[in-house]
Amino acid sequence: MKLIQDKLESKGLRSSQQRMKILQYLDQHRTHPTVEEIYNGLVKEMPTLSRTTIYNTLQLFLEHALISGLTISGSESRFDFETTPHSHFFCKECGVVMDVEKVDCPCENRGVISGNRIDEVHLYLKGVCKNCLTKSKGGKK
Amino acid sequence: MKLIQDKLESKGLRSSQQRMKILQYLDQHRTHPTVEEIYNGLVKEMPTLSRTTIYNTLQLFLEHALISGLTISGSESRFDFETTPHSHFFCKECGVVMDVEKVDCPCENRGVISGNRIDEVHLYLKGVCKNCLTKSKGGKK
DNA sequence: TTTCATGCTTGTAATTATTACATCTTCGTG
DNA sequence: CACGAAGATGTAATAATTACAAGCATGAAA
Numbered sequence: 001m002k003l004i005q006d007k008l009e010s011k012g013l014r015s016s017q018q019r020m021k022i023l024q025y026l027d028q029h030r031t032h033p034t035v036e037e038i039y040n041g042l043v044k045e046m047p048t049l050s051r052t053t054i055y056n057t058l059q060l061f062l063e064h065a066l067i068s069g070l071t072i073s074g075s076e077s078r079f080d081f082e083t084t085p086h087s088h089f090f091c092k093e094c095g096v097v098m099d100v101e102k103v104d105c106p107c108e109n110r111g112v113i114s115g116n117r118i119d120e121v122h123l124y125l126k127g128v129c130k131n132c133l134t135k136s137k138g139g140k141k
Numbered sequence: 142m143k144l145i146q147d148k149l150e151s152k153g154l155r156s157s158q159q160r161m162k163i164l165q166y167l168d169q170h171r172t173h174p175t176v177e178e179i180y181n182g183l184v185k186e187m188p189t190l191s192r193t194t195i196y197n198t199l200q201l202f203l204e205h206a207l208i209s210g211l212t213i214s215g216s217e218s219r220f221d222f223e224t225t226p227h228s229h230f231f232c233k234e235c236g237v238v239m240d241v242e243k244v245d246c247p248c249e250n251r252g253v254i255s256g257n258r259i260d261e262v263h264l265y266l267k268g269v270c271k272n273c274l275t276k277s278k279g280g281k282k
Numbered sequence: 283t284t285t286c287a288t289g290c291t292t293g294t295a296a297t298t299a300t301t302a303c304a305t306c307t308t309c310g311t312g
Numbered sequence: 313c314a315c316g317a318a319g320a321t322g323t324a325a326t327a328a329t330t331a332c333a334a335g336c337a338t339g340a341a342a
Contacts, residue, residue, distance in 0.1 A: 115271035
């Protein structure tokens with residue numbers, strides 16, 4: 001928890017209870033949770049926690065590059081404690097989002113493509129995960 | 142228009158007015174439009190067009206691989222007439238989504254990663270486009 | 283050609299994710 | 313202790329999407 005606090009303060013951010021808990025939650029749940037999942041995970045121990053606080057806080061963390069954001073599954077945003085470049089896999093069957101081995105893309109080495117400045121590179125793979133594949137095979141379907 | 146109709150029927154889909162117009166719109170507007178943009182673009186000449194029809198139709202097109210979908214800009218889905226693999230760039234300033242030269246990723250050659258079946262590969266680049274870069278430079282900001 | 287079934291389209295209402303905003307709280311400083 | 317700024321909260325508003333019930337159109341069968 002001390003580490004979490006340090007991480008916040010190293011970016012010049014005040015370390016409130018809420019901020020620490022939210023960041024800690026992301027650290028302990030590397031499942032790329034949505035706002036709703038974070039809320040449900042924390043509201044038990046912080047009954048007054050507000051969704052708005054989570055939105056604000058995540059936005060703040062993003063701006064200070066403490067976390068990273070994903071828009072892999074259409075309707076909602078997901079968040080990741082990990083900020084170093086890596087790729088994500090989304091299972092169209094069960095909806096799980098997992099990290100996959102870093103694929104080395106030539107493009108990432110270049111800061112500019114056709115005059116456009118590149119700040120972020122997101123590689124999203126979509127398909128059916130190992131688990132669902134075996135399941136549907138076993139289920140004869 | 143005949144080509145559009147053929148394209149639909151080649152997938153075994155009935156070619157209704159709505160379906161043809163929607164597909165044609167995507168063909169003629171390679172700007173990765175949202176549902177709202179498609180609706181606004183077509184409602185003038187088809188006053189009874191419903192947003193629900195657009196949602197349904199795009200869903201159908203996606204299932205038959207007639208078009209492809211993007212979730213690059215967070216809140217809304219965008220659609221692309223182009224289905225061959227290519228990459229997209231999103232400008233955080235002006236919100237434009239443009240195609241960029243295809244980056245050759247090693248991963249695309251493999252159908253499976255760690256036992257997961259890969260059906261789609263999306264490479265999203267985010268940053269500031271050429272246009273906005275010059276603008277903000279000129280504007281001394 | 284009428285009849286009918288089926289698939290397509292429509293519009294409204296409901297749901298979900300997100301943002302706006304006004305208010306209340308907390309905390310460090312003087 | 314008192315003040316002021318930053319932080320947190322809750323409600324209401326908005327935006328994107330889905331659910332669903334009902335109307336419409338079209339092509340095959342009679």
